[in-house]
Each structure stands twice: as C-alpha cells, then as structure tokens.
Amino acid sequence: MKIDIQSLKKVFGDKTAVDIQQFQINHGDILGLVGNNGAGKTTLFRLMLDLLKAEEGRVLFTPSASIADNDETNVINPASSENWKPLTGAYIDDSFLIDFLTPEEYIDFIAKANGVKRIDWKHIDDPESPMAPFLAFTHGEIFGQKKLIRDFSAGNKQKVGIIAAMFTKPELLILDEPFNFLDPSGQNILKKLLLSYHASSQATILISSHNLQHTVEISSRVALMETGRIIEDINNRDGNAGKALEEYFMV
Template sequence: MNININNLKKSFGDTIACDIDNLTIHSGEIFGMVGNNGAGKTTLFRLILDLIKADEGSLNIGDINPAESEEWKNVTGAYIDESFLIEFLTPEEYFSFIGKVCGIKEPTLKERLTKFERFMNGEVTGKKKLIRDMSAGNKQKVGIIAAMLNEPEILILDEPFNFLDPSGQSMLKRILKEYNATTGATIIISSHNLSHTIDISSRIALLEHGRIIKDLANDAGIASQELTEYFENI
C-alpha cells in the first residue's frame, strides 16, 4: 500500500514544519528519514497519522485520506512517543487492551507476543510494574511491540532506537528487517542514528526545514557516503 503526498504544507506561526511537493512511499519499502532537530520528521508522521491537520495539500494511504476516513487505522501501526501509551496499566494489560481494540483473540495475542521475548529481555512482562514506572528503554519496547501486534501493512516508528541499549538496537533492526521480508509491510522510521537508518532502509529521505532535500536509494548502503558527507559539512 503506497503513501502518496502532494503539495503538503504545515506551518506553526512563521516556522515551516512541512513543505513537500511530491512524495510516494512505495509498498514494501523500508523508508528512512534523517535530519537534524526541527527538520520536520515528526511533523510528517503526525500528518500521516491525522494527529495534526495540514494547511494545504493532500496525503493518502492507498486510496484512503486519513483526514476523511478511519479505515487507515486497520492497516497502520505506529509509535511516536510515550503519549501513545496508557501508563497506569502494566505492559500485559496494555497489550491486552491493544488486542481487544484490534480484535485479536487471546491465544493469537499470546503467540504474537512470544515473537518479542528476546527483545523484551525479561524486563518488560512478568514484573507487575506499571508502564509509568519503567525505564525509557522499556517503555519504548512496549510502544514498538504494541504497534506491531496487529501485524500492520504500514508501520511508523519515530526514533525507535533512541532509548534502547546496543543489544536492543541490534534486535530491533533484525525484527524490522524480518518483518518487512516476511510480510511485505511498508516500514517508515525516523532516526538521529544515521548508521542504523542506513543499515535497514531501502530508501532514505534527508529533510531540512520541512523539505526533502535528498531522496536516496540505499541498496547495499550506497547512501552512506553522501549522507555522511552532508552531516560532516553543515
């Protein structure tokens, strides 16, 4: 399922947060977005997820306009930040809640959660701990797992490596690449970690002041040199 963007604009006062003339994120891509703070990555995610309204332009997930229909929610999973969590629940309660919202039966839910056991590393479930009392890294794991429970066709993750330790980062890269390979899902990530983005993305967009200034194929990591040179010279 493609995501098609045309003349999409969003400003906050005098600050341009998104100004994208034309962009198609193709079905089955792992699409990475990189850029310094304020580049517009999170704003674009919030526009895709209908969390904020565009000033101008159009955005469609397949044939669905998220601003006009709720059907996109059936095919999309996302984790942006802790506001997506229900912090007075335990992880088990939160996963159960997500399962009920998505119509996932309990045996299927348990089966899907077993796929993330190594990623959870014995620190997420079985601790009788509320999400609000967990470390930032384990909260992030809860959010990422919850976003994937419905096995979405489109997965959106904002800074997914940010709070994870090196082992968690390595496992997450493997999880995302395997999920993409086995399901053909479209995965969109943003990250300040250039090496991780290059490792997993088939295509990378470089954003600056809300605009895409480079749109690079990344087969076998070929975007690495150009992106490294850009960030070394700004």
C-alpha cells in the first residue's frame, strides 16, 4: 500500500493538530512516527483510518495490486470509500476492542468482518494456524482463559488488539504506541513479530512510539512530528536515525 498525504489539516478549536502539506509513504515502508506529546501522531492515524474528518486535504491509499498494474485508477480515499478496510489492520487504543467478548470471540468477530477463515481454536499450536506466529507473544495468558477482554491487564488487552490487527495479514498495518503497556519480553517479541511479518508480506507498516530505540531498530524510515507537521523525514535503512533523534530530543 502506498499512501499520499495531501494538504491535510485537522483543527480542534484553536489548536491545529495536523497540518501536512505533502507526504508520501512508499509501499513496503516501515515508518516510525515519533514526536513529543500532542505532536499529532494519533490524530494523523485517526485521519488515515477515517475515524476523524479533516478540515482540509486528503489521504489517498494505492493498493499494492494497483501499484503492480501501474493502475492509478484504483486509488482509494478512505473518507469516501470502504475498499481500504479489508486491506488494513489497525490498533489505536482499547476502544478498538469489545470488552464483553473473550479474545477468541473478538478475533472471530474480526475474521468474520474481514471475510477471512475462522480460527480453529482447538489447534492454534498447529504451525499452519493463523495464531501460531503470535503464541510466544501471548505468553499463554490470552487464549483459553475463559476471561472477558475487560478483565485482562492493560498489556494483555494491547496484545489482543495487536493480534487482531495483524492476523488478517493486512497490506497496511497501523499501530499507535504498540510497545506501551508491554513488558520487556513482550516488547522484544513484538519487534521480531513486526520484522518477520514485514519480511514475509512486504506490508506497509506505520508505528508511532515514544521509544526511540525500538523505533530505530524496526523502522526503515522515521518521521519526526512537531505541532502537527512532519519536520524531518529520516532514512533509517542503515539504522543511523538514532543519532539525529537523540540530538533532537536532547533537552
């Protein structure tokens, strides 16, 4: 999925939350979005996912099939088309979850909504199960617990949301602060999960984080946001974005 942000503006009262003239995210980028509190990261993701309406401008998605066919007629504007939904997985916060369901019921619901095959919960240990890649991440605490999502810890809720965003194998994956609430082993497993998912799918992955080290470790590109604008676009294919970021955030 390729993403074009064009003259995008979102205002709350007298506060400009997002104001991006032009920004392109290439198919297969892993883009780390960093910036201080209130920089506009979540608002940008919400605009992309049509959870908020922009005052001005637009975001356009070009699916990978259209890129391969050189067919720009299939460009999707999420504000006016639903075609992006089967191609996209996202987890912004726990409002994405359904509290009164178990994780299995919630994932069944997401599978149905996305038209993907229902999980065989008796055989999630089978290497062919869509849940198999996530078992180390769940640490035995998510599935088979007969517990409602509302009764899970913040970290385990976060894991349910991330798994639900990923298991449908979306070509665009958007995760807002996915390392939040996770214990150190959960954070490390998540980094490996994201990198192996990217290697096998070439998906476009957008992640916001306050953890500069994790961001630098997994991103091919880092965008630095401040007061709604993207003020730096750092190539991190050589893993060298860390220095620029540390200098920027040095107070």
